[in-house]
Amino acid sequence: MELKNDTLLRALLRQPVDRTPVWIMRQAGRYLPEYLKTRAEAGSFMDLCQTPELACEVTLQPLRRFSLDAAIIFSDILTIPDVMGLKLFFVAGEGPKFENPIRSADDIRKLPSPDVNESLGYVMDAISLTRHELDGKVPLIGFSGSPWTLATYMVEGGSSRTFSRTKKLIYQEPEMAHELLGKLANTVTDYLNAQIESGAQAVQIFDTWGGALSAKAYQDFSLKYMAQIVAGLKRENEGRRVPVILFSKGCNTQLEALANTGCDALGVDWTISLNEARARVGDRVALQGNLDPAILLADKQVVRREVNETLNSFGQGNGHVFNLGHGITPDVDPDNLAALINAVSELSPGFHS
Amino acid sequence: MELKNDTLLRALLRQPVDRTPVWIMRQAGRYLPEYLKTRAEAGSFMDLCQTPELACEVTLQPLRRFSLDAAIIFSDILTIPDVMGLKLFFVAGEGPKFENPIRSADDIRKLPSPDVNESLGYVMDAISLTRHELDGKVPLIGFSGSPWTLATYMVEGGSSRTFSRTKKLIYQEPEMAHELLGKLANTVTDYLNAQIESGAQAVQIFDTWGGALSAKAYQDFSLKYMAQIVAGLKRENEGRRVPVILFSKGCNTQLEALANTGCDALGVDWTISLNEARARVGDRVALQGNLDPAILLADKQVVRREVNETLNSFGQGNGHVFNLGHGITPDVDPDNLAALINAVSELSPGFHS
Numbered sequence: 136m137e138l139k140n141d142t143l144l145r146a147l148l149r150q151p152v153d154r155t156p157v158w159i160m161r162q163a164g165r166y167l168p169e170y171l172k173t174r175a176e177a178g179s180f181m182d183l184c185q186t187p188e189l190a191c192e193v194t195l196q197p198l199r200r201f202s203l204d205a206a207i208i209f210s211d212i213l214t215i216p217d218v219m220g221l222k223l224f225f226v227a228g229e230g231p232k233f234e235n236p237i238r239s240a241d242d243i244r245k246l247p248s249p250d251v252n253e254s255l256g257y258v259m260d261a262i263s264l265t266r267h268e269l270d271g272k273v274p275l276i277g278f279s280g281s282p283w284t285l286a287t288y289m290v291e292g293g294s295s296r297t298f299s300r301t302k303k304l305i306y307q308e309p310e311m312a313h314e315l316l317g318k319l320a321n322t323v324t325d326y327l328n329a330q331i332e333s334g335a336q337a338v339q340i341f342d343t344w345g346g347a348l349s350a351k352a353y354q355d356f357s358l359k360y361m362a363q364i365v366a367g368l369k370r371e372n373e374g375r376r377v378p379v380i381l382f383s384k385g386c387n388t389q390l391e392a393l394a395n396t397g398c399d400a401l402g403v404d405w406t407i408s409l410n411e412a413r414a415r416v417g418d419r420v421a422l423q424g425n426l427d428p429a430i431l432l433a434d435k436q437v438v439r440r441e442v443n444e445t446l447n448s449f450g451q452g453n454g455h456v457f458n459l460g461h462g463i464t465p466d467v468d469p470d471n472l473a474a475l476i477n478a479v480s481e482l483s484p485g486f487h488s
Numbered sequence: 489m490e491l492k493n494d495t496l497l498r499a500l501l502r503q504p505v506d507r508t509p510v511w512i513m514r515q516a517g518r519y520l521p522e523y524l525k526t527r528a529e530a531g532s533f534m535d536l537c538q539t540p541e542l543a544c545e546v547t548l549q550p551l552r553r554f555s556l557d558a559a560i561i562f563s564d565i566l567t568i569p570d571v572m573g574l575k576l577f578f579v580a581g582e583g584p585k586f587e588n589p590i591r592s593a594d595d596i597r598k599l600p601s602p603d604v605n606e607s608l609g610y611v612m613d614a615i616s617l618t619r620h621e622l623d624g625k626v627p628l629i630g631f632s633g634s635p636w637t638l639a640t641y642m643v644e645g646g647s648s649r650t651f652s653r654t655k656k657l658i659y660q661e662p663e664m665a666h667e668l669l670g671k672l673a674n675t676v677t678d679y680l681n682a683q684i685e686s687g688a689q690a691v692q693i694f695d696t697w698g699g700a701l702s703a704k705a706y707q708d709f710s711l712k713y714m715a716q717i718v719a720g721l722k723r724e725n726e727g728r729r730v731p732v733i734l735f736s737k738g739c740n741t742q743l744e745a746l747a748n749t750g751c752d753a754l755g756v757d758w759t760i761s762l763n764e765a766r767a768r769v770g771d772r773v774a775l776q777g778n779l780d781p782a783i784l785l786a787d788k789q790v791v792r793r794e795v796n797e798t799l800n801s802f803g804q805g806n807g808h809v810f811n812l813g814h815g816i817t818p819d820v821d822p823d824n825l826a827a828l829i830n831a832v833s834e835l836s837p838g839f840h841s
Contacts, residue, residue: 297781297782297817298782299782299785299817299819302780302782302783302785303782303785303786306782306783306785306786306790306794307786307787307790346738346759348758348759348780349758349759349761349778349780349813350758350759350760350761350764351761351797352780353759385699385738385759386759387740387741388740388741388759388760388764405701405702405703406699406701406702406703406706406738406739406741407703407741408702408703408704411703411741425702427655427701427702427705428650429650429651429652429655429656429659430655430659432652432655432656432659433656433659433660434660437659437660441659444704460702464650464652466652
């Protein structure tokens with residue numbers, strides 16, 4: 136099936152486009168009543184992830200409402216640790232938890248290398264099914280957590296504000312930390328390659344907690360493993376290049392280093408202007424971002440003004456994918472997201488003339 | 489009384505010193521058993537803040553254990569909103585809350601301008617008493633929250649992860665946000681000047697949540713007001729210059745702008761190397777920081793190695809004050825902090841030869 140709208144893929148490769156493509160991190164999510172309905176019917180969050188028909192359904196929901204330029208497969212970054220035996224579960228209001236968090240060097244040594252096509256076959260099935268349902272309307276994005284970000288959940292046993300256990304591991308037992316991160320990098324590489332082979336047309340690595348690390352520790356314990364993954368990915372499929380996006384939140388002092396990993400695009404949070412980010416990475420990579428998600432809590436006029444500000448900050452030329460600087464929050468009115476997408480559609484052609 | 493150890497004040501002004509001075513954010517805090525004892529005896533946290541003898545006692549406790557180069561008056565950044573009528577209280581395990589958070593434009597218009605010498609007289613009394621007790625041993629640092637950081641607590645009603653209400657205010661009703669921030673800037677200026685007149689020999693502004701803002705919003709809603717405060721401070725007292733330190737956590741893309749406010753020094757978190765920070769600010773300001781507090785959870789050899797790394801990252805020369813990149817956490821063993829301070833004392837003279 137031919138891809139009818141390849142604006143996203145072209146922009147990620149810094150090729151000419153006539154408008155700025157847009158998709159939204161967590162676009163299939165709790166701000167949508169239809170998502171909440173499907174999730175309630177599914178039973179648990181994990182049931183939703185693990186049932187390809189349901190994962191496909193929620194992936195497609197935002198595309199029925201909005202003129203988005205991409206779908207992103209509905210899943211969770213913690214499926215990898217789950218199938219490595221840590222057993223993921225969710226407690227309402229408390230976020231993700233693991234039944235078997237990593238508590239010793241021995242736990243790291245014993246971690247299996249899962250066959251992702253088998254243990255995470257439900258993700259591949261959801262991707263195949265969604266590609267079929269999309270029928271070439273827009274490209275489908277696959278994703279994974281970064282090794283560092285996955286490791287924080289695995290070592291802390293869930294979410295954290297200080298990452299005390301994981302940081303103690305990297306400082307006190309760096310060789311064990313590297314063994315864990317190396318295993319994760321191999322599995323993430325397999326996982327993203329399997330997603331690409333199943334039909335993902337671009338992939339994004341979410342390094343949500345890279346910003347918790349010192350500049351030096353970031354290079355040694357996060358960046359290095361993302362670069363290793365980028366080098367191991369299948370970069371062409373179905374006769375097209377498969378762009379790779381790295382999104383390392385809170386790591387704007389590292390943009391140059393991130394741009395040198397060999398990825399195609401960088402996700403950028405809102406704490407740096409796109410203008411400055413672009414000046415720093417030059418023409419090495421495209422940039423994706425970077426509206427503060429909180430702007431969607433204001434009214435439509437404000438949303439439109441800030442969309443214009445963001446487009447203007449990137450400026451004229453190719454290589455910009457419009458997105459938020461982090462995931463959309465559950466308290467957003469979907470009509471405000473519609474206003475954002477309309478504003479990008481109406482205002483962005485002026486930046487591609 | 490003569491100041492016997494002025495290493496901190498000299499380093500903050502980038503004057504020659506023979507070793508790098510050190511103090512620790514939240515050095516009077518929950519990691520110290522003697523602090524926990526005094527706090528338990530005081531009754532509530534607010535009783536501890538509001539009783540000058542007790543605030544003085546906990547301010548001095550870390551200096552009895554460690555060779556620190558400064559004391560910092562024990563207090564809380566939220567005393568200002570408290571005396572503006574919001575009424576601060578603490579719920580165990582939940583952090584600070586306000587009885588009367590800001591919920592409308594009218595709440596902002598009605599906010600009083602407190603006479604800080606009267607309503608916050610307990611802070612001035614604690615400073616006078618602590619200066620007397622210190623007897624010139626080391627300088628005493630005063631502090632305040634930044635207008636933006638105070639505003640987040642006042643508008644959210646307490647701590648927040650997303651700052652939705654405060655961001656909605658700045659985007660939707662910027663003129664009301666400016667009215668609030670302007671009032672806070674005036675009160676913070678009065679408050680810090682009163683602290684200086686009571687004996688604070690350096691002052692620090694904590695912009696703990698500056699990093700939540702977009703680059704542009706940061707300039708308009710946080711930086712601008714800190715610059716206004718810096719311009720309004722009494723910079724000399726008792727025949728000495730009173731250095732002003734700005735600490736804007738998570739704002740490393742803004743270091744140049746911060747250095748241009750007229751402050752003497754910048755607090756730096758651990759997500760940027762001191763080497764890079766120094767290259768960016770040049771000789772305009774001194775730098776204070778920036779060890780990741782989590783390193784204090786590793787063993788003493790690791791602490792020493794990372795202290796050396798931090799000293800080495802700043803490199804040879806003046807203008808460095810050793811500190812963590814954020815407050816010390818309650819789970820730290822005080823002996824590890826002793827190892828940090830000893831390491832700075834032993835290793836830093838080599839960087840001032």
